[in-house]
Amino acid sequence: MIYYFFSLNPEKHLIQVEFRLGNITENQLKVQFPAWRPGRYQLQHFAKNIKDFHAYDQDGNSISIQKYKKDGWIANTEHTQTLIIRYSYYASEINAGSSFLNADLLYINPVNLCLYVEERMNEPCELIIHNPEKKKIACGLGSLQSEDNLILKARDFHHVADSPLVMSHYLETITYHADNIPFHFHIHGNMDFDNERLIHDFRLFTENQIRIFGGFPEKDYHFILIVPQHPYYHGVEHRNSTMMVLGPDSSEPEEIYQEILGLASHELFHTWNICKIRPAELLPYDYSKENYFATCFIAEGVTTYYGDKALFDSGVFTQEQYYKELETRYKRHFEESDPASQSLLESSYDLWLDGYEKGIPNRKVSVYHKGAIAAQILDGMIRKKFNGKKSLDDVMRIMWERFGRPFKGYLYKDYQDICEEVFEGSLSAYFKKIIESNESVLHDLNGQLKEIQLYVERDAYGMVKLKSLSEQ
Numbered sequence: 001m002i003y004y005f006f007s008l009n010p011e012k013h014l015i016q017v018e019f020r021l022g023n024i025t026e027n028q029l030k031v032q033f034p035a036w037r038p039g040r041y042q043l044q045h046f047a048k049n050i051k052d053f054h055a056y057d058q059d060g061n062s063i064s065i066q067k068y069k070k071d072g073w074i075a076n077t078e079h080t081q082t083l084i085i086r087y088s089y090y091a092s093e094i095n096a097g098s099s100f101l102n103a104d105l106l107y108i109n110p111v112n113l114c115l116y117v118e119e120r121m122n123e124p125c126e127l128i129i130h131n132p133e134k135k136k137i138a139c140g141l142g143s144l145q146s147e148d149n150l151i152l153k154a155r156d157f158h159h160v161a162d163s164p165l166v167m168s169h170y171l172e173t174i175t176y177h178a179d180n181i182p183f184h185f186h187i188h189g190n191m192d193f194d195n196e197r198l199i200h201d202f203r204l205f206t207e208n209q210i211r212i213f214g215g216f217p218e219k220d221y222h223f224i225l226i227v228p229q230h231p232y233y234h235g236v237e238h239r240n241s242t243m244m245v246l247g248p249d250s251s252e253p254e255e256i257y258q259e260i261l262g263l264a265s266h267e268l269f270h271t272w273n274i275c276k277i278r279p280a281e282l283l284p285y286d287y288s289k290e291n292y293f294a295t296c297f298i299a300e301g302v303t304t305y306y307g308d309k310a311l312f313d314s315g316v317f318t319q320e321q322y323y324k325e326l327e328t329r330y331k332r333h334f335e336e337s338d339p340a341s342q343s344l345l346e347s348s349y350d351l352w353l354d355g356y357e358k359g360i361p362n363r364k365v366s367v368y369h370k371g372a373i374a375a376q377i378l379d380g381m382i383r384k385k386f387n388g389k390k391s392l393d394d395v396m397r398i399m400w401e402r403f404g405r406p407f408k409g410y411l412y413k414d415y416q417d418i419c420e421e422v423f424e425g426s427l428s429a430y431f432k433k434i435i436e437s438n439e440s441v442l443h444d445l446n447g448q449l450k451e452i453q454l455y456v457e458r459d460a461y462g463m464v465k466l467k468s469l470s471e472q
């Protein structure tokens with residue numbers, strides 16, 4: 001599959017796309033548009049952004065293409081070996097999972113606007129971007145400028161879908177190395193920070209995470225940051241990159257810098273946990289419909305826990321900063337979702353229902369916040385039993401060795417088994433209560449916090465504070 005992109009109408013935010021597929025032997029071919037994107041487990045119906053959809057044969061003659069569902073078409077390929085489809089994609093929104101075009105910026109999340117043919121998804125793909133102005137590019141895929149075009153090659157459609165790109169004249173890139181791997185930080189937009197400090201801090205949390213797993217899964221990595229004009233905070237993980245959108249709000253520059261660190265450390269941890277250590281239900285991704293899975297408390301909860309912990313353990317965050325992050329997390333969980341009628345497992349399925357909305361009161365829990373608390377409780381239990389000689393790090397390392405490295409999907413039961421193997425004993429009470437029930441975890445959390453002389457106090461109004469035991 002080859003995709004050509006033209007930005008002829010930046011003022012109208014329209015990206016022109018040409019899709020080409022050769023070696024066709026069938027009389028009819030089904031083409032599909034992605035309905036969602038990995039990282040956000042919710043249908044987004046990207047097909048609503050396309051218009052002027054037409055199909056052609058290898059000589060450029062029109063051929064018939066019939067819509068048979070909201071994001072699927074059947075092309076008549078009886079008399080052609082090559083199918084060409086042209087359409088426009090309306091790219092007017094900037095978040096970490098969208099696409100955007102104006103005179104300054106071409107930002108493409110290919111999963112938003114690339115058609116695919118299911119039977120041919122595993123073939124190598126090419127992205128060809130018309131770039132006569134020779135704008136700079138940030139992308140996890142390598143690129144080559146050839147005359148007026150920029151050419152990017154991908155192993156298969158999944159690789160395409162997982163490689164967002166940003167093109168602009170104003171891109172700035174700084175690079176550091178950790179474990180001999182180059183890490184690039186690309187920024188489009190205005191944000192004031194000290195490059196040397198950023199590189200120093202990024203290297204520290206990167207090295208911390210690499211140490212947990214014993215190596216980095218990719219040959220390089222790209223943090224891609226767009227700074228919009230308005231306040232915004234959003235990141236999406238990809239196999240060797242992350243797309244981050246962080247707009248300035250009224251906060252102090254120092255607070256925004258802490259936010260970049262928090263977001264970047266979280267997204268980097270996903271390089272292992274979900275990009276490689278992937279729930280079996282998501283391997284491979286089916287972009288045409290919901291991919292239900294029970295274990296988002298591992299994918300997002302464990303990642304949230306480690307994102308901040310890596311910053312603290314590597315010395316980037318002070319203890320005060322780390323405890324402030326923990327308190328924010330506890331407030332979000334206990335003040336917003338305790339009590340809740342659902343367990344972590346149930347709320348994982350319901351990401352597809354209303355996971356990214358506030359939802360009705362006291363129904364669901366956040367797989368991020370409660371998931372991170374669940375990870376912290378388990379980490380504390382393991383550390384306590386083995387006097388700090390074992391921890392959740394051992395669980396994640398085994399998950400990487402058995403499922404991530406061989407790229408084999410895991411099930412909830414696999415995670416339970418590995419946790420018990422590391423714990424050298426039954427954890428069924430932990431899983432039944434913390435993961436599978438809707439009982440409050442406040443008491444369990446306080447049991448672990450006691451080990452570091454802290455506790456969570458909840459007042460009569462349900463408001464939460466993280467306090468030192470000496471204040472009691």
Ligand SMILES: [Zn+2]
Pocket residue numbers: 237266270299300303
């Ligand atoms: Zn995440």
